[in-house]
Amino acid sequence: MEEEEIQHFSHDEHPLITIELQKNNDNGDGDDKKVEIYYGCQNQILEPTAYCCFSCNFFLHKPCAEIPLQITHPMHPQHPLVLHREPPYSSGSCTCDACGQKGWKFFAYSCSLCKFDLDISCASQDRFAREGQSDFGDPGRHLVKLPSNGAAQNLIKLSLLHCSITSSLRKINTEEKIVVSTHNHPLVPSKMMLTKHEINSATADQEEAILSICDWCIEPILLFDPHYACAEGDYFLHKTCYQFPDELQTPKHPKHLLTPMTVLAVAGNFRCHACLKEGSCLYYECKSCKFYICIKCVSASLTSAVLHNSHKHLLTQVENTNRITCNACGFDRGSFGFSCEDCHFYLDYECALMPPTTKQKWDEHMLVLSYPPFVEHPDEFCCVICDLQMNPNEWMYHCHECDQSFHPWCIPQIHQNTKFGRAMYVDEHSHPLTHIPEAYDDAICHGCDNSFDDGEEAFQCTECSYCLRADCACKREVLDP
DSSP states (O other), rough: OOOOOEEEETTTTEEEEEOOOBOOOTTTTTOOOOOOOOTTTOOOOOOSEEEEEGTEEEOOOOHHHSSSSEEEETTTTEEEEEEEOOOOSSSOOOOOTTTTSSBBBBSEETTEEEEEEEEEEHHHHHHHHHHHOOOSOOOOGGEEEEOOTTHHHHHHHHHHHHHHHOOOOOOOTTTTOOOOTOOOOOEOOOOOOHHHHHHHHHHHHHTEEEEEOOOOTOEEEEOOOOOOEETSSSSSEEEEHHHHHHEEEEEEEEEEEEEEEEEOOOTTTTETTTTOOOOOOOOEETTTTTEEEHHHHHHHTTTTEEEEEOOOEEEEEOOOOOOBOOOTTTBBOOOOEEETTTTTEEEHHHHOOSSSSETTTTTTOOOEOOOOOOOTTOOOOBBBBTBBBTTTTTTTEEETTTEEOGGGSSGGGGGGOOOOOOOEETTTTTSSSEEEOOOOOOOOOOTTTTOOOOOOOEEESSSSOEOHHHHHHHHHHHHHO
């Protein structure tokens, strides 16, 4: 092989030369000249040749050496992204806005104005797909790692890369107001005027601080999440949710295009055909087939595979139409989910998106999502909330300090598809009613005179004792007070 020498910005100390990494012998076997890690992407790729500086033990494979120094990307179309040897922050690291990976310290495309960053694998994924190429080796680079507190948003960000291939993302300018049909006032971009010092000195707890709840995905908006807000009311929207296309096609309903819809009534709900949860979040609809799927499940359906700590193998999308029992909850939710066919392991979307930890009023400590086998626990488990014995073959949230266990479905906030706190009006009461996740103790519904079950949502007046159950509120709600 003829030796080639290049100068590359990522290693300006010395020139890089081409080397042959692996040469097949006459019997077809390779020799031992293999490079484990490449600097730019950190992938373990065994290609025939690469660029190298032997004196510095620096290796760069050719695709990383040949990527452009500046790109435009569908996830951030308003500004160009500039390639950096390492993220341009004093910490030397960033969080990828596509896959959610934190602490990335190598090649990154960044917009310094918006603090928007992509590792090069995520930045290149759209280009590889459009050109009909496959990415060089490590599929885990483009996978969402679960469980994660930001699982839904990570899936949404990653699915935007796929949507951009076949659909047009909404054109946005982060300096301009936006108008959505689901709210009466314009939404303005979040103006969190943070200095570089404040950004770099933010602790992990501050980064995870919840500013509000997004009205479309019903997921938390964290400190550094780009979002829009209403200056006159409690309405918030992730930028990524707003970017979701006006029509898309999912493998779970390939016959027709789906269009986004929202439930306008505060007391109204729809039922997602994937997770089977009722809610008021943004959903996609096929009018001709009466098919509905929430934004979280549709983003999961656009994700080909995930990695989950509960299983040692890659989990891929379930493609068949047979109904399969979920290994996490024991319920039969149909064919929507991820599976390892070799191990006959199946997760429905709802269980796949459960957070790794949660804090609840029943326990002062953090509850940890736990999977079988529970080899260190000699006794039977009993759910603190419902007092029923728990199946030791299914997942649970457990407090190790107090030795308390909880069914995931007994914790209402775990699978929340409805944003509480909104006000509604009914024709027979002069005060607005607030949607709350749990009725007050001993409350009686003024619509049907029945008491509320434990943990049942309610529409309650903050000025008097008037309250309604959800089905009674649906019959009485006035949309235009």
